[in-house]
Amino acid sequence: MEDCVFCKIAQGKIPCTKIYENKDMLAFLDISPVNPGHTLLIPKRHYATLLDANDALLAKLIKATKKIASAVMKGIKAEGFNIGINNYKAADQIIPHLHVHIMPRFMKDGKLWWRSGKYKEGEEMRIAEKIRKLL
Secondary structure, X not given: OOOOHHHHHHOOOOOOOEEEEOOOEEEEEOOOOOOOOOEEEEEOOOOOXXXXXXXXXXXXXXXXXXXXXXXXXXXXXXXXXEXXXXXXXXXXXXXOOOOEEEEEEOOOOOOOOOOOOOOOXXXXXXXXXXXXXXX
């Protein structure tokens, strides 16, 4: 995609701090890291969201995610990591190009996520049924 920042990074038109690259994907350090070592993994070909990518690419993406997450953990001596894929604006996807966040974590890093909620009476079963019907 012509105006996509991540496509420009994949094409070498915008510099990045490269971590890993193969013919299908590129990993680089996030410029606004949750913690040092926060890495983004992108397919070189443009896919707006996870739902737009084909299954073969997604299999390669998850294998690369595992490889990179292991290296990030060892490289910066992280105690854990989170994997995130934001899809669409409502989920805080800022750049509409599929990307995996590999975020190293430490026991006392103070990073918090969203708070969990609870279902109302009967709501859990109704929602589960709606979803199951679409599978």
